[in-house]
Amino acid sequence: MAASFDKPTLLQRIAPIFQGFDGPLALAVLLMAAAGLVTMYSVGFDHGTRFASHGRNMLLAAGVLFLVAQVPPQRLMALAVPLYTVGVLLLLAVFLFGIEKKGAQRWLNVGVVIQPSELMKIAMPLMLAWWFQRREGLLKPLDFVVAVVLLAVPAALILKQPDLGTTLLVLASGIFVIFFAGLSWKLIVPPVVIGVIGIVTLIAMEPQWCAPGVDWQVLHEYQRQRVCTLLDPSKDPLGKGFHIIQGMIAIGSGGVWGKGFMQGTQTHLEFIPERTTDFIYAAFSEEFGLMGTLALMAGFIFLVVRGLLIAVEAPTLFARLLAGAVTLNIFVYAFVNMGMVSGILPVVGVPLPFVSYGGTAMVTLGVGLGILMSIAKSKRLMQS
Template sequence: MKSLLNAVVRVLTAFDWPLLAMLVLFTALGLTVMHSAVGGTDWRFADQARNFAIAFAVMWAVALIPPPMLMKLALPFYLVGVVLLLGVEFMGETSKGATRWLNLGFARIQPSEMMKIAVPMMLAWYFQRHEGEVRIRDYLAAVLMLALPFLLIVKQPDLGTALLVFAAGFFVIYFAGLSFKLLAPVMIVGVVSVGTLIYYEEPLCQPGVDWVVLHDYQKHRVCTLLDPNADPLGKGFHTIQSTIAIGSGGMYGKGYMQGTQTHLDFIPERTTDFVFAVYAEEFGLYGGIMMLVLYGLLLARGLFISSRSATQFGRLLGGALTMVVFVYVFVNIGMVAGILPVVGVPLPFMSYGGTALLTIGIACGMLMSVSRHRAGKT
């Protein structure tokens, strides 16, 4: 009886209850929106419910792993991920013009997904080992550890996943003490580049112009962002229809399962990348604000947990994983609203798909692990 009681206590203490409460709310909201997006309880709704169950189970299992054990797993996890990415480069399977999958015989995996977790773990472990004596060469080494998987994923090509991996690694490096003065020149170059692109949009977006650093489909996405009406029934269709759906929702929305853009099939990929357009049309501006507030509370809780970690590893890992969720939300809503290019980034807890939910589940499990072993807590 005592052993059973101890097991129950261990299960209950594995969770950070405020964070868990927010995740339960997101689960209810995500399944509600998915029910509307598919028009009922078809196989996609059932699959998404199963995906949530798996994500919660994995989250709980990861939450039971103490941060010292996560530190020990960081290096081998990163090395395995890089080896698998190299395997994709030389032996990967190609689908729809992209080589992202690796067939291991017993399973078909997408190694780039695991790097969203492996990269911040590796960099947090590295800075933990150099705590108190971080020098410029340590930042350069961290950049190299980030650049290797980033470039391998870009080459597949999978720009959306590459950006998320880069963001995860960048936030670890920034939280480790990287001076903002070093970032200022990069930001200036970025602003100048965007301004130049907007000013010279017409000649740069001509069919015969090669952008060198981007594939043709990536160039088309940027040009479509600048002028979606140039090809309203082709490349600009996604952006135009999603913005119409958001605008037609007005202040209060059209009501649950009453979205015309959604249920007349005008919104492409309405269960995955463009699910926010479904939500905004049916729940309006106020509904969108409520969703953003809930995301804000989730991010605030993640940063609060990270700030109270007993180790630098926990602070860096928790902070980076929390900010990756922010990048997910910012990029997805930005592309649906027509202010960012379409890069195939899902909306956390809303978009259909098991891989993204599993990744978020692992990240939340790690946050709960950090919470259980925070400073001053036994």
């Protein structure tokens, strides 16, 4: 008599796909996404379509996260060189044939309009992690020089567009990999000290540096104006200082507990510019106050800590470097956005992860979180 076998249920068939997923990381992502949707519903209510579009962007990012999580780290490593090469070629194409909008040449028409610099946010840490994996056990000072060159080429092309915000993010993603690979503190401390001295000098000499007609040479005029506006936004309260002043007013007016969901006067009376994108943190702080802000920060801290734990437990040097860089890049996004809205950093157009509206940034975030999930998954499957 032939043996009979029970037909597996749908749940049993799809269960292996989710095997090894990192539960705490998935929970953190879901909670942060929920916070983003709630905030967008309130601040985007007067716009009509922002909430639905934000939700679609999140679903797209979730799909990307799920797909990338299925790719093992070994496959990701094989994609490093092709992605980096394509990214640099596209940046060169932008320099030669790019579309110019509002004085910046950042986009390329390849049937659809794309922004190649976004690709480098993922391709850069992939490439440098691949490089240091290849040199594992054989690292010499020259290897770090090669890594700096690999980082400097796309960063210079992006800065030329000009796009200071994306340049800083690409530089950060690469510097994190180089740091985790074992860069000596002797090489890290001097630039940091020089930078601190430069900032203190700039603040002390603000009237001279920011006087009309002064040319900083290394920065474009709009970048110089952003730095000078940060130092003293009251010089042009209805012009270039308007964003920072209104953002600080909204944050301060929220108090400890906030004005309440959909009750933000600065937000809904349209005093906050770009309230669904770069300055959404000001609207969030106004409605949910200090306690809401602390909860949001706690969410980002948990996400970063979990990502760093995944990096520590990763099975290969490539996976450790990549997970560490991706995790700290999320921290940089959040820190820079909150800092610029609060008036402690220049306005550079960096979105707040999960909360700010934007399809490209959301998909890039989904890729980064998918990489983290893939690395966590590979570790769990190796242990099982």
